Structure formats: structure tokens, C-alpha cells
Amino acid sequence: MTRPDDDRVVVTGIGLVCALGTDPDQVFTRILDGEFAAREWPDLVADGFPITVANRVEDAGEYGRRPARRGRALTVHAVGNAIADAGLGAAHLKNAGVYVGSTMGESAGFEAAAANSATDLDDATADTFAAEIAREFGTNGTLRTYGTACAAGNYAIGSAARAIASGRIDVAIAGGVDAFSRIAMLGFARVRAMSPDRCRPFDRNRRGMQLGEGAAFLVLERERSAARRGARRRAVIGSLGLSGDAHHPTAPRPDGSGSATALRSALLATGVRANEIGWINAHGTGTAASDAAESAAVATVFGDRTGPPVSSLKGAFGHCMGAAAAVEAAMTVLALERHVIPPTVGVLDVDDQLPIDVVVEPRPAPDLRWALNCGNAFGGLNSALLIGAAS
Amino acid sequence: MPRRDLRRTRTPRGEAATEIDASTWFADELGALNWRPDGLYVATSTAGRLEAVEFWRAAAETGFAFANPRLFPWTLANSPTGSIAKALDVRGPTYTLVGRADALVGAFDHASDDLARELVSSAAVVAVDVADDRTPSLAAVLVTSPVLACQLGIMVEDLEGRGRPSDLLSHVLAHARSAAVERRSLHSGNV
Numbered sequence: 029m030t031r032p033d034d035d036r037v038v039v040t041g042i043g044l045v046c047a048l049g050t051d052p053d054q055v056f057t058r059i060l061d062g063e064f065a066a067r068e069w070p071d072l073v074a075d076g077f078p079i080t081v082a083n084r085v086e087d088a089g090e091y092g093r094r095p096a097r098r099g100r101a102l103t104v105h106a107v108g109n110a111i112a113d114a115g116l117g118a119a120h121l122k123n124a125g126v127y128v129g130s131t132m133g134e135s136a137g138f139e140a141a142a143a144n145s146a147t148d149l150d151d152a153t154a155d156t157f158a159a160e161i162a163r164e165f166g167t168n169g170t171l172r173t174y175g176t177a178c179a180a181g182n183y184a185i186g187s188a189a190r191a192i193a194s195g196r197i198d199v200a201i202a203g204g205v206d207a208f209s210r211i212a213m214l215g216f217a218r219v220r221a222m223s224p225d226r227c228r229p230f231d232r233n234r235r236g237m238q239l240g241e242g243a244a245f246l247v248l249e250r251e252r253s254a255a256r257r258g259a260r261r262r263a264v265i266g267s268l269g270l271s272g273d274a275h276h277p278t279a280p281r282p283d284g285s286g287s288a289t290a291l292r293s294a295l296l297a298t299g300v301r302a303n304e305i306g307w308i309n310a311h312g313t314g315t316a317a318s319d320a321a322e323s324a325a326v327a328t329v330f331g332d333r334t335g336p337p338v339s340s341l342k343g344a345f346g347h348c349m350g351a352a353a354a355v356e357a358a359m360t361v362l363a364l365e366r367h368v369i370p371p372t373v374g375v376l377d378v379d380d381q382l383p384i385d386v387v388v389e390p391r392p393a394p395d396l397r398w399a400l401n402c403g404n405a406f407g408g409l410n411s412a413l414l415i416g417a418a419s
Numbered sequence: 420m421p422r423r424d425l426r427r428t429r430t431p432r433g434e435a436a437t438e439i440d441a442s443t444w445f446a447d448e449l450g451a452l453n454w455r456p457d458g459l460y461v462a463t464s465t466a467g468r469l470e471a472v473e474f475w476r477a478a479a480e481t482g483f484a485f486a487n488p489r490l491f492p493w494t495l496a497n498s499p500t501g502s503i504a505k506a507l508d509v510r511g512p513t514y515t516l517v518g519r520a521d522a523l524v525g526a527f528d529h530a531s532d533d534l535a536r537e538l539v540s541s542a543a544v545v546a547v548d549v550a551d552d553r554t555p556s557l558a559a560v561l562v563t564s565p566v567l568a569c570q571l572g573i574m575v576e577d578l579e580g581r582g583r584p585s586d587l588l589s590h591v592l593a594h595a596r597s598a599a600v601e602r603r604s605l606h607s608g609n610v
Contacts, residue, residue, distance in 0.1 A: 142475035155518040175496025175517040215491030270512040272504045277492045407501025
């Protein structure tokens with residue numbers, strides 16, 4: 029059953045930092061314009077990385093002064109903007125819960141430790157971000173850190189929404205973060221998951237993912253509370269569907285059955301029918317196996333080539349790892365607000381073996397009401413977060 | 420159902436263990452129990468971080484072209500979770516919560532919530548840590564009652580400690596034998 033409207037969990041604030049920018053509206057517009065952030069980086073060339081193209085946040089040192097705190101700097105920027113967007117004051121934040129997803133933690137801290145630099149590994153572990161948010165913004169509520177790799181942002185947002193819906197907390201700051209990681213840049217190249225040039229999700233000639241970085245956070249509240257303080261309700265967070273592949277450390281089940289379970293679970297828990305889904309914001313990494321499995325999952329749940337349109341945004345700002353699903357959730361909110369489905373940036377020649385409707389140009393969607401934001405991960409994790417229009 | 424006490428168990432390989440060894444060991448130990456939970460809720464304070472250091476150190480020594488691709492996936496905090504999920508054939512929700520007591524409380528919260536909503540009928544709550552000397556430790560419990568999962572989470576909160584999740588869970592499970600918790604459900608686990 030769908031929850032009564034006055035009991036819904038709504039998004040009242042968005043803040044993000046990614047390689048395409050720091051203003052959510054501008055980032056969304058740049059995606060509609062087909063822009064992308066990937067470029068070659070001279071430091072990666074000089075250091076001999078096998079892949080030297082990445083989507084990094086360009087800055088004049090704001091985030092880069094202290095590499096081992098870069099993730100926290102990105103986090104504070106994004107959370108600050110989300111809180112400002114929501115118009116939350118200190119009194120509202122006092123008991124807010126903080127829900128953070130991250131894949132690598134402060135990767136530069138581990139890199140420093142490997143060079144025998146005196147490093148406190150606790151300071152680099154992923155839970156450092158939630159602690160930083162609590163310190164910086166004065167929250168005293170629940171702290172949760174989801175180390176669920178590339179699906180972590182969905183876990184954080186979905187879990188926060190659940191905590192609000194069940195009455196455990198009233199307000200949450202929820203999202204994901206990962207600063208650019210040289211460990212990940214090398215590691216994903218060595219497992220042959222990365223494209224040497226462009227990321228082209230769902231393309232016949234797709235060659236893999238491209239690394240990104242960023243942070244994205246949403247402010248979530250119960251709709252009644254948001255209405256009472258006159259806050260803008262930007263979107264509704266439905267249920268988080270989760271499943272495990274129990275299959276392989278890095279590869280998905282080829283038939284997409286695990287991912288299909290997550291999609292179904294999100295629908296079932298919220299009481300939304302499959303034909304009400306107007307868009308799937310796919311995980312869409314641009315690797316051959318992952319895109320094929322995800323497409324199979326969509327076809328299983330929604331029908332062969334008859335399901336909702338599917339886009340991947342990773343060709344625009346890269347794979348932001350623990351922040352990926354959070355940045356993409358923010359873009360899903362924008363799509364619902366603007367009633368337009370963004371294109372799969374980078375795709376040139378859609379793989380017609382994939383049984384899905386791949387969006388290649390911005391597509392007006394005046395009736396867009398519900399979307400699924402998908403995030404899958406190494407270790408066989410599948411997640412699908414249902415996000416709805418606020419009105 | 421076999422009963423084995425996983426509290427404070429150590430891998431026989433001790434200091435020689437790598438993260439891959441540790442994850443395999445976690446999976447082997449739990450796989451031997453023949454549990455078939457629908458959901459897996461892992462709390463860890465350390466998973467992946469030693470291997471991240473090791474991966475980068477080795478890559479610097481060998482050159483990036485020879486960095487070990489097998490090692491990289493184990494730099495992620497959810498690598499033990501993936502191994503355990505495969506060993507137990509968990510097809511439902513699989514969580515990895517990072518932290519100390521807060522992570523373990525979170526694992527019980529999610530298990531309790533999923534049991535109460537009947538998303539799962541049995542939940543394995545597992546605490547895994549790898550010490551700086553690479554010694555892994557593991558504690559685990561299988562719960563089928565949302566009330567029990569909630570009670571165990573409250574017991575962790577009451578400890579008010581900063582210990583590792585595996586130590587905290589071991590302590591709680593030892594105490595739970597005599598506490599007024601739902602013993603029938605608890606004893607269906609490994610304690």
C-alpha cells in the first residue's frame with residue numbers, strides 16, 4: 029500500500045559536488061546539453077597509470093589542499109548546500125540522523141599509509157564522513173555509514189527514509205561521497221573494467237566505466253513536518269529494494285536475476301505498479317557485462333523492450349563510486365521536477381541486443397511520476413530506490 | 420543445525436593472513452554452519468582498509484602495470500560481505516555497516532526492521548574485523564525474531580563502548596545467554 033500523503037518522506041534539500049559542477053540545476057542542464065567532464069589528466073600520465081582519463085572535480089585548491097581530507101571537504105560543501113536549500117536551522121539539525129555511503133573512505137589516507145607515512149587508519153575509514161558532518165553541522169542523532177561500494181548512496185538515502193517513516197528520526201542528511209581515488213583508478217583499470225577513452229553506457233562498442241568523484245546529499249523529512257515549516261517539497265522517497273547475487277566478487281549474474289529482485293522489491297514495498305514507472309536511472313557503468321545484466325533485469329520486470337525508458341548518467345560525470353547513486357538520485361529529483369528525462373551521454377550506437385529503450389536525447393516526460401534509481405556493486409549487491417514527484 | 424562458537428575465533432594463519440585469506444576464512448567459518456539466512460547484516464570497523472594499503476604498497480613496488488588485480492576487489496569494505504553472502508547463498512538484502520558500536524547497532528536495526536516487515540524470515544548478523552596485525556575476528560548470530568534483533572541491538576547500545584564490532588557482539592552473545600531475551604530464537608543460532 030502507498031503510504032498516506034501526510035506520512036510520506038520528502039526531499040527538501042539537495043547539495044552536490046561532481047565533475048560537472050556544484051549546482052544541481054546547472055549539472056542537470058549540462059547533462060541535457062550532452063556535456064561530459066572526462067578528460068586526460070597530466071599527473072596520471074606522468075605517474076604511469078594504465079588509464080589516464082577521469083572525471084575529477086576541478087578546483088583551485090578548495091578540496092585539494094589536504095588530500096587526506098578531500099572527501100570530507102567535498103562532503104561539507106555538499107551537505108552545507110543541501111541544508112541551505114532545505115532552509116534548515118540549527119534547531120532542526122540538532123537531532124538529525126546522518127546516513128552516508130562510501131566505497132573507498134579517504135583513499136589518500138590509505139595511499140599515505142602505504143608510503144609509510146604516519147597515518148591513523150581510523151581517520152581514513154569511511155565512517156569518518158558521518159563524524160565530520162556531525163561535528164561541522166552540530167547534529168546529535170543517529171550516525172550510519174554504509175560501506176556498500178558503488179550502491180552505497182542508495183543504501184544511505186533509502187535507509188534514512190525508512191528511519192523517518194518508522195518514526196525513529198524526524199530529519200536526515202543522507203547521501204554518498206568518494207574523493208578521487210588513485211587506488212580505485214588503478215584497481216578498476218587492472219580488473220579491466222575501465223574505458224581508455226569515453227564511457228558509453230549501453231553502446232554497442234562500450235568499453236567500460238570511467239572513474240569520477242564527488243559528494244551528494246539530500247535533506248529528508250516527513251512531509252507533514254516539511255509542510256509545517258513551509259519547506260519546498262522536491263520529491264518523495266519511496267522504498268529501497270535490495271538483493272544479493274551470491275555469485276561472484278566482481279561480476280553480476282548474467283541473467284540479471286539479482287538486479288530484477290531489487291527492482292521488484294522496491295515496487296512491492298511502496299505499492300507502485302510497474303506501469304507507473306516513467307524512467308529508470310540505471311546503474312549503467314558502460315561495462316559489457318554489467319550493462320547486459322542490468323538490461324536483462326529491466327526486461328524481466330517490465331517486459332522485453334516494453335519497459336520504461338532507461339538512461340545512464342555515468343557518461344556525463346563518471347562513476348562516482350560511493351557517491352554515484354546519491355548524485356544520480358539528485359538528478360532523478362531534477363528530472364521529476366522538470367518533467368524531462370536526461371539522455372545517456374556518450375552513447376553513439378545503441379546496442380540493439382539489449383532489450384531496453386535507451387534514452388539518447390532529452391525526452392520530455394510531462395507525466396513522469398515515479399522513477400527508479402539503480403545502483404549495483406562489487407560483491408553482488410543490487411539496489412533500486414524509488415523516487416516520486418512531490419505533487 | 421550445527422552449533423559452533425564463533426566468538427573470538429582466530430584464523431590459524433594468524434599474521435600471515437591477507438585480506439583475501441580473511442574473507443575466505445570468514446566465509447568458510449560461516450559456510451560450515453549451514454545457515455540459510457534471507458538477509459545478511461555485516462558490521463565492520465576495518466574491512467578493506469589494510470588491503471587498500473597493501474594493494475597500493477605492492478603497486479608502488481612492482482609498478483602500476485603489474486598491480487595485482489585479484490587484490491583490488493578486497494580493498495572495498497563489503498568484500499567480506501560478498502564472500503559470506505556467496506557462502507550462505509544470501510539472495511536478499513546484504514548490508515555492510517562501517518564503524519564501531521554504531522555499525523553493529525545499525526546491523527541489528529536493519530535486521531529487526533526487515534524481519535518485522537517480513538522482507539526476510541531469517542537474518543544473519545555478522546561482525547568482522549581485521550586487526551592491524553592482520554588477525555581477523557568474527558562473531559555471528561542468526562535471528563528469526565525482530566524483537567530479538569532489537570533486544571540485541573539495545574544491548575550493544577547499553578555497552579556504550581568503542582570496541583570493535585566483533586568484540587562487542589561476542590560480549591553481547593555471551594551475556595545474552597543469561598539475559599531475558601527471546602532464548603528460543605537466539606538458540607536457533609550458533610550460540
